Amino acid sequence: MKFSSPLTILLLLLLLQQTLLSAMADIQLIENTCKGTPSSSLCLKILLADPKSQNADLTGLALIGVDAVNNKGLEILEQIVALKKSRPELRPVLDHCAEVYHAVVDADVPSSRDALRTGVAKFAEQGMADSAMEAQVCEGSFGDHGRTSPMTGSNNAMHDVANVVRAIIRKLL
Numbered sequence: 797m798k799f800s801s802p803l804t805i806l807l808l809l810l811l812l813q814q815t816l817l818s819a820m821a822d823i824q825l826i827e828n829t830c831k832g833t834p835s836s837s838l839c840l841k842i843l844l845a846d847p848k849s850q851n852a853d854l855t856g857l858a859l860i861g862v863d864a865v866n867n868k869g870l871e872i873l874e875q876i877v878a879l880k881k882s883r884p885e886l887r888p889v890l891d892h893c894a895e896v897y898h899a900v901v902d903a904d905v906p907s908s909r910d911a912l913r914t915g916v917a918k919f920a921e922q923g924m925a926d927s928a929m930e931a932q933v934c935e936g937s938f939g940d941h942g943r944t945s946p947m948t949g950s951n952n953a954m955h956d957v958a959n960v961v962r963a964i965i966r967k968l969l
Contacts, residue, residue: 822849823850825852825854826840826844826849826857827840829843829857829964829967832967833964834956834960834963835960839861839960839963842861842864842960842961843857843861846863846864848860855912855968857964858912858917858920858961858964858965859909859912861924861957861960861961861964862905862909862920862923864957864961865904865905865927865957865958866900866901868950868953868954869897869900869927869954870901872893872897872947872951873894873898875947876893876894876947879946879947883946886946888941889937892934892937893934896933896934897930897934897954900926900927900954903923903926904923904927905923905927907920908920908921908923908924908965911923917966917969918969920965920968921965921966921969924962927954927958928954928955928958928962931951931952931954932951934951935948935952
């Protein structure tokens with residue numbers, strides 16, 4: 797079969813055009829989704845970091861965001877373990893923060909995932925609101941114990957990520 801026939805070339809060009817238009821539409825959905833969040837740059841960073849975002853609908857983008865909250869929570873739990881070793885004087889506060897972040901990864905994230913998968917975005921939004929609040933609770937507990945937090949950056953990052961994801965989920969309401 798000869799691939800240089802005008803009909804073959806036309807079909808290949810149409811296929812290429814359709815592929816490009818589809819990819820542009822997916823990027824457009826991501827950009828439009830992120831415009832309505834507290835930090836569009838953070839939103840884009842979260843969503844574009846996952847290759848599944850290229851073919852996701854809005855629910856899929858929200859699930860990618862929930863995964864980002866989970867990953868941030870696991871990262872912070874690792875940080876807490878390291879801080880317990882290097883800063884034993886902070887153990888009571890760090891134990892409280894560990895409880896708080898276990899609530900994020902063991903309760904808030906799974907309930908948000910389930911709610912998104914079953915079409916109940918209201919409960920998914922609540923899980924992300926709880927995750928953002930838990931970060932503030934951890935941060936505040938250092939001050940409650942008269943200590944300076946070594947986790948401010950991580951707590952602020954969780955707060956920001958959870959609020960971005962919450963804004964994505966709100967678009968489903």
